[in-house]
Amino acid sequence: MNYTLTAGLGVLLAILIDCLALRTMLLRRKAFWVAYAIVLFFQLIVNGLLTGLEIVRYDPDRILGLRLVYAPVEDIAFGFAMVLITLSLWVRLGAAGERRGRR
Amino acid sequence: MRHATYLLILLACVIGTLPLEFVLHTRVYARWPRLLATLVPVAVLFGAWDLWAIRTDTWWYDPGYLLGVTLPGRLPLEELLFFLVIPTCAILTLEAVRARKPHWTIS
Numbered sequence: 001m002n003y004t005l006t007a008g009l010g011v012l013l014a015i016l017i018d019c020l021a022l023r024t025m026l027l028r029r030k031a032f033w034v035a036y037a038i039v040l041f042f043q044l045i046v047n048g049l050l051t052g053l054e055i056v057r058y059d060p061d062r063i064l065g066l067r068l069v070y071a072p073v074e075d076i077a078f079g080f081a082m083v084l085i086t087l088s089l090w091v092r093l094g095a096a097g098e099r100r101g102r103r
Numbered sequence: 104m105r106h107a108t109y110l111l112i113l114l115a116c117v118i119g120t121l122p123l124e125f126v127l128h129t130r131v132y133a134r135w136p137r138l139l140a141t142l143v144p145v146a147v148l149f150g151a152w153d154l155w156a157i158r159t160d161t162w163w164y165d166p167g168y169l170l171g172v173t174l175p176g177r178l179p180l181e182e183l184l185f186f187l188v189i190p191t192c193a194i195l196t197l198e199a200v201r202a203r204k205p206h207w208t209i210s
Contacts, residue, residue: 003161006152024209031207035197042119042192046112055109055168062161079189082149086190087197089141091209097137 002062007074010081017085022092026084036083043079047071108168109181113188120195129198131191138191146186153182 018026026032048069050056063072123129131138154176156162164179172180201207 001159003156006155010152026209029207029209031197031200031204031209034204034207035193035200038196038200039193042116046116046189049112050109053108053168054165055112056162056164058162059160062159078149078152082145082186082190083193085148086141086145086193089144090137090194090197093137093140 003058003072003074004062004064007077007081011077014081014084014088018088022088024088024091024095026088026091032084032087035087036080039083040076040079043076044069044071047075047079051075105167106170109164109179110170110184113181113184116188116192120192123195123199127199127202129195129202131195131198138194141194142187142190145190146183149186150178150183153186154178 015027018024048071050071051058051067052070058072063074066073068076124132157177164182169179169181174180174183201209
């Protein structure tokens with residue numbers, strides 16, 4: 001298993017969590033996509049620094065080799081999975097809290 | 104100072120998003136039990152992914168940019184902080200969008 005494959009699996013897991021496990025359906029919400037677009041913009045800057053300065057380096061044999069602002073494209077998938085799972089959990093926990101009369 | 108580079112990048116993320124809590128009243132830090140309950144599973148899952156990548160030499164870190172505090176599995180402290188800071192920034196962003204566009208309902 002290389003980074004490319006695990007990144008794909010990460011995105012798949014995130015989609016399953018949002019659509020099936022937690023049923024938050026954020027992928028259908030405008031608020032999610034606008035928030036994700038903002039996060040992605042800043043991810044390119046922060047990740048660009050981490051990879052451009054070579055704070056983190058990658059084995060070229062375990063990535064596709066396609067890069068965006070210094071970072072391997074796999075990082076975009078990693079970031080998307082992390083953001084979607086985070087926001088799905090946050091929204092689900094919020095809905096659960098409201099049902100119990102709390103916010 | 105160079106050893107604090109990664110930490111300072113994370114600090115910039117925290118400081119850069121902090122106004123959202125106060126200006127747009129996102130109430131993300133204010134709802135800290137819910138924030139913690141979200142962050143812990145995310146940090147465990149993505150921390151495990153990071154440990155796998157370190158163990159398989161998929162990626163590695165330049166110790167010159169790190170404080171030098173290493174957790175089990177050769178995980179730099181900064182990486183654990185990354186999995187707390189970046190998800191918090193994402194939540195603040197979502198709540199900021201919701202604050203500005205209350206009619207964009209979710210759940």
